[in-house]
Structure formats: structure tokens, C-alpha cells
Amino acid sequence: MQATLAAGTRQTRGKNEARRLRRAGRLPAVAYGGTPVESRALEVDPKALWRILHSESGVNTLVDLQVDDSPYGQVLIKDIQHDPVTDSLLHVDFFRLAMDRAITVTVPVTLSGEAAGVKQQGGLLDFVTREIQVECMPAEIPEHIDIDVRELMIGDGVRVRDVAEGKSWTAVSDADTLLVHVTQAKTGAADEEEKEEGEAEAAEGDAGEPGESS
DSSP states (O other): OEEEEEEEEOSOOSHHHHHHHHHTTOEEEEEEETTTTEEEEEEEOHHHHHHHHTSSSGGGOEEEEEETTEEEEEEEEEEEEEOTTTOOEEEEEEEEOOTTSOEEEEEEEEEESOOHHHHTTOOEEEEOOOEEEEEEOGGGOOSOEEEEOTTOOTTOEEEHHHHOTTOSSEEOSOTTOEEEEEEOOOOHHHHHHHHHHHHHHHHHHHHTOTTOOO
């Protein structure tokens, strides 16, 4: 997903200036990167930024940043500071992209469908890894990596290698990383049986220890 965000140049920096901006309903920001490398102190509308953060692509949204009504370039949201009490935005960093160079991003994993191993066999769906790192061109950042779990039976699982074939991105996370699998559900009776077996083994062990007196 792409979005456009307007920003203004900050003439001064520092904590006092940042507080003044926030009181005025603006959010202090910094944009850096690019060729040549530069850092610019900016201010943005926090409500507009919230809309981007809560979009489907979130922090992986490719943002067309406009500074003082002039194009600045394509950026990604690199870092966000929140108030620890109110969770309101305090500061944001933008990273300027070179659109012809691959980047590494963290992408969420999503699941769709109901696993046959859960529906038919009474198993449990275990969502192990909820995000992975991928390398891709900036214009090809996936919003999410969706896994259709409908065919999974008990004992079946999906690993990074299973979702990485034929994609416009390359997985950076280990190919063996388990994303989701279906496991056997333990019943209460089985748990009780295991408990009784454990207690019996412990009792036998105590009875067989030397040096005990009656």
C-alpha cells in the first residue's frame, strides 16, 4: 500500500521545541537516508500518521512524503516513540528509500480458513511464528503473508520455505522456521492417566530405595 503524508520543516530542534509542537497538535519527526545522506527535522499531523499506522500495511506502508509542499521522496516509518502512559505519539523517524535497491522488512503472517485437523480430528492449531523478515524492492513490500490452513491435518505444518516459492520477495528468516502446525489435543482423561502413571512410577522408585526403615 502507498500513502501520501504532508510535512513541514522544523527550524529548531530540542525538547522544548518538541513539547511546543505537541501542544500545538503537531508531531516532531526526522527524515534521513537517501543519496547524499541527509537528516531533516520535520513536523507532521499525528492523526494522518495514525491512519497510516492503522492501515492494513501499517509500518510497511510506502509513504510519499511531501515537505513544504514539495516532493521529498518515498519513505518508510522506521521508528516510533509513544508516551508510556497515554500511548500517544511522541516522535517518528522516516527512512528515505532508494527505489532501485532492495530492503529488508518485517512482514506479518496471517492465517485463513479452518484446519481440517481441527474441524475433523479435534486437533489444535498452533500459530507459532507471526512475522518473518523478507528482502524485496521497496515497491513490492507485501502487506502480509497469508497461509491457507484448510488442508492441514494433525501433524501437518507450514514452514518459511513453503510460502517463499515464486514470490517477488526473498525470505531472510530461516527456511526451516515453523509458522503454523496442527497438534494433537490432549483430553482430560489422557492427562489424568499420565498423572497416575507418574505417581505410580514415583511410588515404585521410593519403595526401591535402599536404607529405608519401616
